[in-house]
Amino acid sequence: MATEPEPQGPARRTPPAQTSRSTAPSSVLRTAPGLPAGRIAPAAARGLPTRTGDSTPDWLEPAMAANGIGSFDWDIRRDVLEGDHRACAILGLDPKRFDRSSAAFLALLHPEDAPVLRRRVERAIAELGQCGAYYRTVFPGGGMHAVRFRGRVLADAFGRPSRMVGFVWDATVELHKRERAGELAALREERSRFIKEAARALSEAVTVRDVARVFTELPLPGLPPDGLLLASLEAGRLQILGATGYTPDSVRPYDRSLLDLTHPASEAIRNRAPVFIASRDEYRERYPEAWARISPDNPRSSWAFLPLVASGRAIGVCLVSFDDDRELDADERTLLSTLGGLVAQSLARARLHDAEHELAAGLQRVMLPRTVPSISGVTTAVRYLAAGSGLQIGGDWYDVVPLPGGHVGLVIGDVQGHDVHAAGIMGQLRIALRAYAAEGHPPAAVMARASRFLADLDTDHFATCTYAEVNVDYGVVYAVRAGHLDPVVRRADGSASPVPVAGGLPLGVDPDEEYRVTRFSLDPGETVVLCTDGLVEARGMDLDTGFARFCAAVCGDLPARSESPYDPLELLADRITSQAADFTEREDDIALLLLRWDGPAGGLAAQQLRRRIGQADLARISELRGELRDALRRWGVVELVDTAELLASELVTNAIRHTDRDAMFTARLYREASRDGGATGRARLRVEVEDESDLWPTRRTPGEQASSGRGLMLVEALADGWGVEPRGTGKRMWFELSAEN
Incomplete structure (x- = not known):
């Protein structure tokens, strides 16, 4: 509760025959446990005689009546309140039911105000001074009213507090102003907090989908909308990014559609300024062509179209709609316009991120194998x-x-x-x-x-x-x-x-x-x-x-x-x-x-080994010999390993040395089958070396000191069969070895 500063009373006056000032106030407080300031019963209602010395002067009564001011008189020792009819009306008292005590009066005050009023009155009594306060009262019907009062404590002939007299006047209008000001302050604080939270949430939104989700989940303070929609503008077409309060069927006709020049969204984008529509009649009057396309089942009655402008370019529009007619005030329009600016910046950043991500992802997909x-x-x-x-x-x-x-x-x-x-x-x-x-x-x-x-x-x-x-x-x-x-x-x-x-x-x-x-x-x-x-x-x-x-x-x-x-x-x-x-x-x-x-x-190895041998790649020949050994062991013809390795090496070396192209080595194992389809136990290894040279091998008879020329002699001596076959380009040399399983 708002209260006025506690006024300081004047210095206490002590007549020559007065007793100590410290005894009189304390005795008064004991006789009056509750010290009020306003719930009073008029003297006329009780049939009491009108006071003459302390009554309101005749010249002041018209001024008080004109300003709605009532007067009161509180007998401190007897704890009895008296007041005129205006004071009773201001305080909402029923003289027939009110017992005129300070305790009963305090019971009618707002719980937060009664202790403050008590302290001020106690101090005024102790100092024989004056006090004033602003407090709230609850009328019998439950209505809240506000009252202002100012009173002065009067002393008796011995300098002891005897009475408090003063004025009261209605302050309910001021109460409403204070309540409204408090509500507006709270709403402004809530809106400021909302803008901060919205800016934080939108700054954390990375993708366009994130921006749409954040926007459609925003709790607008003071004006909770019934519908929210976010759309981007691409090549003159609207793309619905997100919506809440709308069914998919209601927004589907607008998705990917050309922006209608007669639509309020088009005006907002074209003028870079929000468009606010307070009622259905206003929509029908301002945009008749667009209104004709609105479904009769549309429950909305007011709309706000917010253009999304980033770097001077319109990139979309926000729609905020309400089910009831609503004339947005300046603060509400400023709030929505600010929100539109935040969404625009976040959407522009998210679109750039999505474009970069799509470019990177597409480039990466092209660079990496598809399958x-x-x-x-x-x-x-x-x-x-x-x-x-x-x-x-x-x-x-x-x-x-x-x-x-x-x-x-x-x-x-x-x-x-x-x-x-x-x-x-x-x-x-x-x-x-x-x-x-x-x-x-x-x-x-x-x-x-x-x-x-x-x-x-x-x-x-x-x-x-x-x-x-x-x-x-x-x-x-x-x-x-x-x-x-x-x-x-x-x-x-x-x-x-x-x-x-x-x-x-x-x-x-x-x-x-x-x-x-x-x-x-x-x-x-x-x-x-x-x-x-x-x-x-x-x-x-x-x-x-x-x-x-x-x-x-x-x-x-x-x-x-x-x-x-x-x-x-x-x-x-x-x-x-x-x-x-x-x-x-x-x-x-x-x-x-x-x-x-x-x-x-x-569980059985394939019966074929095929390798390409690069020109002058002698290391490859060594690798090939190792592979051939492994292959023959897996095929179960270990007895052919040494002979096959020697002869294969001779053929491959001959092809590499005497040609200028690569050679292709192939080894196959054939198992002969009997007439009934079963294996006879005989295996035949065929090794082929292909090259692209037309120069055929010539069998020579080297001398004892010759370092070459014995390759074909070894093949002829150790193989069960061998030969040379022409191909379209080049030739194929081969040999065969037989083995018993």
Whole structure:
């Protein structure tokens, strides 16, 4: 409650024969436990004689009557209140029911005001002074009224407080003004708080969908709307982004529709100023053509169309509607206009973000493989996670390349940088590396050519990369690493460990760099895991710790295929990436590639080995001999290993030395069948080497000191059969060996 300052009474007067001032007030307080200021019974109503000495003077009565002022007289010692008829009307008293005591009067006051009034009256009595107050009373009907009073304490002949006389007047209008001012102050504070909360929520909205959600959930203070709608303007068409209070059927005709020039939304956008419509009649009068298209079932009766203007350009419109007629005041219109400005800025920022994100996502989709090829004998799974901040595009990539002979190449790489430039370089490098691999070049040559290609681009960028060629028939992996992370192999028992691979410089650093190949084998059910450094690096965590955590995520149990509808490899990929997805401030993107070697169908290895041997690639010949040995062991013809290895090496070396093109090596094992379809137990190995040279081999008779010329002699002596066959371009040399199972 608002109260006036407590007035200070005049100095107490003490007649010569007066007793001590400290005794008189205390005795009065004991006789009057409640000290009021206004609920009084008129003397006339009680039949009391009118006072003469203290009555209102005749000359003052007209002025008091004209101003609605009543007078009162309180006998402090007897605790009896008296007053004129105006005082009773102002206080809402019923003289017949009011007992004229101060306690009864205080009981009628507002609980917050009674203690204040008591203190002021007590002080006035103690000081023989005057006091005044503003207080609220509750009329018998429950109405709240306000009263102002001012009174003075009079002393008797001995200087003791005897009576209080004064005036009262109605202050209910002032009460309403104060209440209204308080309500307006609270509403202004609520609106200010709303603007702050709306600005905060809209600033946190990242996408257009977020802006639409925040807008349609805003609780407008003081004027709760019945409908909210947000629409953007694209090429003269409205696109509904979000709505509340409207059914989908009611807004569907306006979605993607041309903006009608006669519609109030069009006027708001055209003039860059809000349009407020207070009633349906006003809508019909101002916009008759637009009103004709409104459904009769539309419950709205007032509208506010707020243009969304950002950087001087209209980008959309907000609609705020009400079910009742509403003439918005200046403060409400200012609030809505401010809200429209906040939404416009947030929507413009969100549209730019969505456009950048769509550009980045589209570019990334083009750069990365659309699908991973399905290759018999292996199962693959891939994942790509964009960075948690920035343009969400980078130079990380993966690829799965089908190779000649049914083999498969795995590529994982990361171009330096995290921007569109890095993504463009990544796309070029991925295509080049894929082309080199698909041509059948060995891993070391693929990596060397890719490094030279990146250096020739002259972009001042480098790239880390791991390329692995997997022999699908036998589970043999040939890996080459250029400044990248080592691959991790998950064993069949669930354990996992990195495989050390001989490393070289990142691609593009030294165009003449030669890369070494590391060979390792997989058993059926084992998985090769390749990833980029975004999965193992994080702020506040070193590389070793991150790589150890990555290996821990790779190992562990997985549900069996019968326990889950998803392939365990997909579940493993999700588990690995989930730990990286927890880092919302991840600064680098992530590429992940997994390949599980399922083993040959039926548990038996395929009966064919096919490899391309690059020109002058002598290291490839050594690798081929190892693969042939593994193949023959798996095929169950171990007795042919030594002879087949020697003769194959001779044919391949002869093709490489005497031609200037690559050679294609093929080994097949045939099992002869009996008439009833069963196997006879005889196996026949046929080895072929094709080249594009028209120069046929010539059998020579070298001397004892000759260093060459014995290849065909060995083939003729050790093979069960051999020959040379012409092809369209070049020739095919072959030999056959037989074995008994």
